[in-house]
Amino acid sequence: MSAGTPTARASRVRRFGSWYVAEHRFRVMRSYAQTITVTGIGNPLIYLYALGVGLATLVDQNLGPDAVNGVGYLQFVAPALLGMAAITVASEEFTYPIMLGFKWNPTFYGMNAAPISPAQIINGVVISVAARMFATCGLYYVFMLLFGAVVRPAGVLMIPVALLVGLGFGALLMAYTATLTEDTGQLAMLMRFVILPMTLFSGTFFPLSQLPIFLQWIGWLSPLWHGVELSRVLSYGAVEPLWLSVVHVAYPACLLAVGWWLAVRFAKRRLNK
Amino acid sequence: MPEPVITAVNLVKKYKDFAAVDNVSFEIAPGESFGFLGPNGAGKSTVMRMVGAVSTRTSGALSVLGLDPDEYGPEIRSRLGVVPQADNLDTELRVRENLLVYGRYFGLPRRQIASRADELLEFAQLTERAKAKVDDLSGGMKRRLTIARALINEPRILLLDEPTTGLDPQARHILWDRLFRLKEQGTTLVLTTHYMDEAEQLCDRLVVVDKGRIMAEGTPASLIASYSSREVLEMRFGSGHNADAGERLVGFGDRIEVLPDRVLVYSSDGEAELSRIPSTGLTPITSLVRRSSLEDVFLRLTGRSLVE
């Protein structure tokens, strides 16, 4: 069959449908490109300056320049800031846009009435968010270099780690949001009581070991903690057993797989009325 | 008769134990305008979703363009145009962008989509609004944009779920005119409606549906001929008096229907019936002789009005 026939067209959509959905997301992101750019540049500047320079001066004065983990506070906190940036993108892109597509402005139904499948809708969202997350984290990393927050060249691998963490957590968020038929404040609660505590208690601003033992499980469950610990190994050679580094990769990867799979399932169920 | 483009045999859709579509069979020929006429909750949208290959049937056989939707969803959908009951235009994008993005979902090349989008904006009389926000369009314009969007892939079949519900009369007429053009160009139209005038205007053939079942099938004229008389005498006797009047009119016409607000006498000659009314001692507050419509067909079949 020639390329123009309907059957050939449909098979092209079977193959590339996810990209077409991602294209749509990019076009929508363009409408808030200013916000994306301003926060993409502003956040690393503000956080690196406030914590990495301001707070670091205080910490290093009190504890010495190799205060935490044998490095300065700036080098200690920078990997956490990068991970948090990925989590922030995830919590923006995997919540309200999903609610929008299924409910408030049900564009997902429109895509599905065209040849796009529910799985491709989910894949397309993941692709587009991964791209935005990559841009955000890449830029963040450049600022980290400028601030002198990265010790080793291997630190550049913090970017894929941040992506893994952001997408792993985000996939679960997306799966959860896909089950919501009404937003009666669940998403705001999630921001306040899950995402905010997670960013504070994941060994981000202080080592997890400073928490009482009965609170340390927060870190173990938090994909952010796993990502940040691994990033510290990469950035300045923090010491940990190899098996733990393996867990730091495997755990968020599992969350990503499970979240993605669940999101596809829920999307299929929801679109097939 | 040419090969039908859509065939349904004993189609059933159940939600738990409730059959929203209950053993429905129909065939639609290429180029035909086929309608589902029925009240809210009849199962029209559910049929449209199954035909549109987005909702799996519970049982029965369904073939769209010769393919089974269970297996060939994307292939079928790539050749359909769908206008859903509730607009789902992308309000985050501008009018023309909606067409550009939608064309991509069919895997069409950008150049082709761009020129087609301009043609379709022209067709939908929206060229001047190409850069407008979707939310700034009137209801009728949104509906036309949704139709334009559904045509981006040059479909052979256009599914329209209640295309003019909620629109004012002028907007409806503009829309009907656009649909007539499509019909003239040979597009197969499959539409649902609960307006009998819409069904009479647009449908070559239709089925009357109620509670998930098909009650009758035919052309508008043949349905009226089989299920109603040529004319109807409508009389209002004032609230509370209609039932009483209905009883005293027994024997008038071929058949009498008593509704809460009026009495209908079905007859081949409405004027003749009206001239005999004074002999009963009854004086209607208003009286009117009109031709039978699909509304009367529905009333005959179900005992209820189409629009409550």
Ligand SMILES: Nc1ncnc2c1ncn2[C@@H]1O[C@H](COP(=O)(O)OP(=O)(O)O)[C@@H](O)[C@H]1O
């Ligand atoms: N997703 C669903 N879950 C449960 N019941 C449904 C669902 N969709 C439709 N129904 C029910 O099926 C019946 C037919 O609905 P629908 O096809 O929307 O009718 P129509 O379009 O003719 O108004 C209604 O009683 C409706 O409540």
Ligand SMILES: [Mg+2]
């Ligand atoms: Mg409906």
